[in-house]
Amino acid sequence: xxxxxxxxxxxxxxxxxxxxxxxxxxxxxxxxxxxxxxxxxxxxxxxxxxxxxxxxxxxxxxxxxxxxxxxxxxxxxxxxxxxxxxxxxxxxxxxxxxxxxxxxxxxxxxxxxxxxxxxxxxxxxxxxxxxxxxxxxxxxxxxxxxxxxxxxxxxxxxxxxxxxxxxxxxxxxxxxxxxxxxxxxxxxxxxxxxxxxxxxxxxxxxxxxxxxxxxxxxxxxxxxxxxxxxxxxxxxxxxxxxxxxxxxxxxxxxxxxxxxxxxxxxxxxxx
Amino acid sequence: xxxxxxxxxxxxxxxxxxxxxxxxxxxxxxxxxxxxxxxxxxxxxxxxxxxxxxxxxxxxxxxxxxxxxxxxxxxxxxxxxxxxxxxxxxxxxxxxxxxxxxxxxxxxxxxxxxxxxxxxxxxxxxxxxxxxxxxxxxxxxxxxxxxxxxxxxxxxxxxxxxxxxxxxxxxxxxxxxxxxxxxxxxxxxxxxxxxxxxxxxxxxxxxxxxxxxxxxxxxxxxxxxxxxxxxxxxxxxxxxxxxxxxxxxxxxxxxxxxxxxxxxxxxxxxxxxxxxxxxxxxxxxxxxxxxxxxxxxxxxxxxxx
Amino acid sequence: xxxxxxxxxxxxxxxxxxxxxxxxxxxxxxxxxxxxxxxxxxxxxxxxxxxxxxxxxxxxxxxxxxxxxxxxxxxxxxxxxxxxxxxxxxxxxxxxxxxxxxxxxxxxxxxxxxxxxxxxxxxxxxxxxxxxxxxxxxxxxxxxxxxxxxxxxxxxxxxxxxxxxxxxxxxxxxxxxxxxxxxxxxxxxxxxxxxxxxxxxxxxxxxxxxxxxxxxxxxxxxxxxxxxxxxxxxxxxxxxxxxxxxxxxxxxxxxxxxxxxxxxxxxxxxxxxxxxxxxxxxxxxxxxxxxxxxxxxxxxxxxxxxxxxxxxxxxxxxxxxxxxxxxxxxxxxxxxxxxxxxxxxxxxxxxxxxxxxxxxxxxxxxxxxxxxxxxxxxxxxxxxxxxxxxxxxxxxxxxxxxxxxxxxxxxxxx
Numbered sequence: 001x002x003x004x005x006x007x008x009x010x011x012x013x014x015x016x017x018x019x020x021x022x023x024x025x026x027x028x029x030x031x032x033x034x035x036x037x038x039x040x041x042x043x044x045x046x047x048x049x050x051x052x053x054x055x056x057x058x059x060x061x062x063x064x065x066x067x068x069x070x071x072x073x074x075x076x077x078x079x080x081x082x083x084x085x086x087x088x089x090x091x092x093x094x095x096x097x098x099x100x101x102x103x104x105x106x107x108x109x110x111x112x113x114x115x116x117x118x119x120x121x122x123x124x125x126x127x128x129x130x131x132x133x134x135x136x137x138x139x140x141x142x143x144x145x146x147x148x149x150x151x152x153x154x155x156x157x158x159x160x161x162x163x164x165x166x167x168x169x170x171x172x173x174x175x176x177x178x179x180x181x182x183x184x185x186x187x188x189x190x191x192x193x194x195x196x197x198x199x200x201x202x203x204x205x206x207x208x209x210x211x212x213x214x215x216x217x218x219x220x221x222x223x224x225x226x227x228x229x230x231x232x233x234x235x236x237x238x239x240x241x242x243x244x245x246x247x248x249x250x251x252x253x254x255x256x257x258x259x260x261x262x263x264x265x266x267x268x269x270x271x
Numbered sequence: 272x273x274x275x276x277x278x279x280x281x282x283x284x285x286x287x288x289x290x291x292x293x294x295x296x297x298x299x300x301x302x303x304x305x306x307x308x309x310x311x312x313x314x315x316x317x318x319x320x321x322x323x324x325x326x327x328x329x330x331x332x333x334x335x336x337x338x339x340x341x342x343x344x345x346x347x348x349x350x351x352x353x354x355x356x357x358x359x360x361x362x363x364x365x366x367x368x369x370x371x372x373x374x375x376x377x378x379x380x381x382x383x384x385x386x387x388x389x390x391x392x393x394x395x396x397x398x399x400x401x402x403x404x405x406x407x408x409x410x411x412x413x414x415x416x417x418x419x420x421x422x423x424x425x426x427x428x429x430x431x432x433x434x435x436x437x438x439x440x441x442x443x444x445x446x447x448x449x450x451x452x453x454x455x456x457x458x459x460x461x462x463x464x465x466x467x468x469x470x471x472x473x474x475x476x477x478x479x480x481x482x483x484x485x486x487x488x489x490x491x492x493x494x495x496x497x498x499x500x501x502x503x504x505x506x507x508x509x510x511x512x513x514x515x516x517x518x519x520x521x522x523x524x525x526x527x528x529x530x531x532x533x534x535x536x537x538x539x540x541x542x543x544x545x546x547x548x549x550x551x552x553x554x555x556x557x558x559x560x561x562x563x564x565x566x567x568x569x570x571x572x573x574x575x576x
Numbered sequence: 577x578x579x580x581x582x583x584x585x586x587x588x589x590x591x592x593x594x595x596x597x598x599x600x601x602x603x604x605x606x607x608x609x610x611x612x613x614x615x616x617x618x619x620x621x622x623x624x625x626x627x628x629x630x631x632x633x634x635x636x637x638x639x640x641x642x643x644x645x646x647x648x649x650x651x652x653x654x655x656x657x658x659x660x661x662x663x664x665x666x667x668x669x670x671x672x673x674x675x676x677x678x679x680x681x682x683x684x685x686x687x688x689x690x691x692x693x694x695x696x697x698x699x700x701x702x703x704x705x706x707x708x709x710x711x712x713x714x715x716x717x718x719x720x721x722x723x724x725x726x727x728x729x730x731x732x733x734x735x736x737x738x739x740x741x742x743x744x745x746x747x748x749x750x751x752x753x754x755x756x757x758x759x760x761x762x763x764x765x766x767x768x769x770x771x772x773x774x775x776x777x778x779x780x781x782x783x784x785x786x787x788x789x790x791x792x793x794x795x796x797x798x799x800x801x802x803x804x805x806x807x808x809x810x811x812x813x814x815x816x817x818x819x820x821x822x823x824x825x826x827x828x829x830x831x832x833x834x835x836x837x838x839x840x841x842x843x844x845x846x847x848x849x850x851x852x853x854x855x856x857x858x859x860x861x862x863x864x865x866x867x868x869x870x871x872x873x874x875x876x877x878x879x880x881x882x883x884x885x886x887x888x889x890x891x892x893x894x895x896x897x898x899x900x901x902x903x904x905x906x907x908x909x910x911x912x913x914x915x916x917x918x919x920x921x922x923x924x925x926x927x928x929x930x931x932x933x934x935x936x937x938x939x940x941x942x943x944x945x946x947x948x949x950x951x952x953x954x955x956x957x958x959x960x961x962x963x964x965x966x967x968x969x970x971x972x973x974x975x976x977x978x979x980x981x982x983x984x985x986x987x988x989x990x
Contacts, residue, residue, distance in 0.1 A: 411823055541687055
């Protein structure tokens with residue numbers, strides 16, 4: 001039993017290395033000076049490393065990173081607020097038309113983002129939400145909410161009814177039951193949905209460019225365009241931005257992994 | 272006792288109905304405003320003939336299904352249909368199986384397994400502009416690292432992005448790479464939910480690893496697998512950024528899928544042509560809808576409760 | 577409870593970090609004095625341009641502010657990715673939310689004009705200064721002028737003297753296609769790489785192909801002529817024989833330039849905007865040769881200043897003032913030097929030449945350049961261009977012969 005784990009670690013490291021090779025390549029390009037960009041064959045290790053890209057990112061991109069963080073957290077909160085109660089209702093309260101709603105949620109995810117973004121433009125213009133952070137939070141949540149409802153529903157359906165009944169007998173209202181009993185027990189699915197919502201919002205580009213193109217607060221996916229001029233692109237800076245942008249998300253991932261792992265679709269302990 | 276309970280029960284049921292809808296109402300309004308409206312606009316775009324001028328002043332004539340007929344008659348339709356089918360089918364097949372294999376690999380803890388599993392999700396964090404660009408870089412015919420490896424291995428140069436034979440493969444590889452984390456996360460948590468006692472009981476009965484996988488893991492994982500595959504299908508149908516950055520659907524439509532075609536019609540040239548773009552977009556949604564219906568049908572057959 | 581606390585801590589930390597970093601925006605946002613919300617208040621004007629690489633601290637932003645101040649208004653400038661700007665302009669125009677001044681790539685002007693979202697000089701009272709006709713023609717549709725150019729650029733043939741010397745090629749001998757191909761043969765035989773350009777499936781690809789297309793004497797209204805075929809055959813043969821790398825099919829002008837920067841290539845077809853970089857590397861430039869001798873007409877690049885339609889027509893006064901200020905000789909020379917463009921008026925060009933005599937080949941090239949949407953092609957050009965780059969892609973990737981590819985292109989472009 002003791003000997004098995006070690007070879008697994010070795011295999012695991014090799015698999016991870018293969019999977020992350022493109023990420024390594026991204027770091028490699030971020031350190032490459034312009035004249036070596038199209039060198040054939042390319043340097044496996046950045047021999048002629050330049051920190052030019054990173055210097056520019058540090059000087060220029062931090063506000064964009066900050067905005068992305070704010071939008072990300074906002075999207076998570078909005079998604080949870082919208083999705084969790086709705087899923088609870090679909091899973092436990094079983095209103096009429098609930099299965100139709102589930103189907104609609106499935107279809108809702110099928111609409112390509114560009115169609116959604118173009119539709120939002122008119123709505124946002126009339127509501128004054130263009131070029132604003134709340135606007136982007138709202139738009140990015142549309143990526144995560146249907147998915148969130150589906151995951152939460154799947155999870156909450158497996159919460160034993162006895163728990164809910166017990167609360168009801170004690171005189172708790174539906175809302176109270178939801179807050180005090182269901183949510184704490186659903187912690188793993190909450191983490192999972194939060195993770196997806198944050199990551200999808202972090203890497204969103206279409207909504208950002210259509211609805212916040214001219215704003216003062218732009219997310220990092222637009223900040224990258226600093227280095228994409230009308231005639232010239234600066235690839236080391238672009239890749240450096242990506243590397244720096246990945247760091248907060250990677251940290252989040254490491255923290256959240258533990259909770260996502262522990263059974264999203266399984267419920268609280270089944271008998 | 273019974274008399275005392277029947278009154279609260281009735282009250283609870285009625286209250287439950289109203290409260291249930293109160294919980295759902297925000298999402299319903301949300302769906303109507305943010306999904307139904309753009310979809311309706313898109314349908315409207317596809318049944319009228321919009322030029323740039325009528326897009327601005329709103330005077331486009333109603334043309335019924337003319338745009339759809341033009342789309343079906345377009346020489347790009349066949350290749351796009353084929354490419355979409357291949358792209359989605361092969362992507363899902365590999366994303367799912369590799370994701371499942373990795374999930375099985377990781378499910379028993381070993382030193383560093385937590386960290387490695389988290390690292391596997393890093394491809395997901397990268398904006399698609401960056402992932403697409405990195406893969407473009409790596410697959411470049413002349414200065415790409417992949418061709419360097421191939422030449423070192425004696426296979427020679429493959430024109431990944433510029434050859435009509437290889438372009439679809441190139442975007443497939445990149446898309447599979449990006450899709451593995453999603454599958455890994457969901458399938459892993461599904462696996463974690465299978466209690467160990469079931470496996471132990473099977474071991475006692477003399478089942479080996481492969482039999483346990485086929486007879487226990489796969490069947491118990493079916494609901495999770497089904498939703499993973501369905502969502503994977505829906506998301507892959509929509510994939511656009513990756514292919515656009517890597518090959519723009521070319522050369523000569525060899526990597527054009529419906530999503531790419533729709534975008535190209537609308538925004539790919541200097542003169543936007545919204546109506547055919549909207550028509551192709553709606554066809555895409557229709558295809559996804561059909562898959563959704565198949566899923567619902569399969570679900571109800573598996574789970575009559 | 578412990579987990580809840582952990583989440584609260586993580587969430588709060590993220591939020592705090594985010595707000596702290598976002599507050600740094602005060603130091604470097606893309607706009608200057610901002611108007612709240614999306615509707616510009618009276619006295620505050622909006623300016624859209626395709627230069628996201630310039631932020632508020634750049635010379636470009638400063639000259640806009642100065643011109644706005646001289647017109648008595650404040651201005652908010654936003655830089656957008658050039659490929660998405662058309663769509664944004666149309667979307668904004670549809671919702672009557674157009675910017676006051678819109679700077680767009682010249683082949684797009686006719687599209688926006690036909691959409692009805694741009695004003696003519698009759699409507700906005702803009703006085704067009706000294707602008708060469710060949711450059712202005714991109715903004716003239718049905719004898720109405722819809723904008724003025726901010727500057728112009730075009731294509732030429734850069735060469736690496738070191739590589740040429742090593743291969744024994746004399747640059748003076750390159751006068752037409754035959755001599756160029758012969759030079760490429762010599763260079764590749766000597767172990768170097770021949771020529772790099774951009775043949776990507778976007779407007780950039782068409783842009784790079786046009787000097788060869790026009791250099792053969794072909795016309796954009798007749799994509800399947802034998803002259804057009806000879807131009808496409810030239811490129812196809814180069815790729816087949818290895819004189820041009822396969823990557824040209826996916827190259828943007830930037831990645832093509834990066835290939836040239838490795839020092840392996842003898843020639844690169846690229847634009848005015850690379851001249852500073854080229855000088856640094858010691859590379860020189862000659863005009864692109866036409867098929868049988870002489871210089872090939874190259875397409876004009878560069879953006880146009882336009883004034884979109886507004887509900888409140890009194891806004892045109894200040895907008896026109898700003899545009900005039902930006903295109904005044906003094907400002908335009910400064911701007912064009914920043915953008916690495918060539919000025920479009922005789923006086924401004926003379927000023928540029930006086931300051932930098934090495935610009936002579938570029939000034940000459942711009943004077944004989946052709947506008948892509950000129951000759952009243954207008955909104956027909958985008959469709960033709962799309963078919964042209966598709967044909968180039970098909971031929972270079974081997975999916976079709978040049979003749980077949982161009983025939984398909986011509987019937988689709990009709």
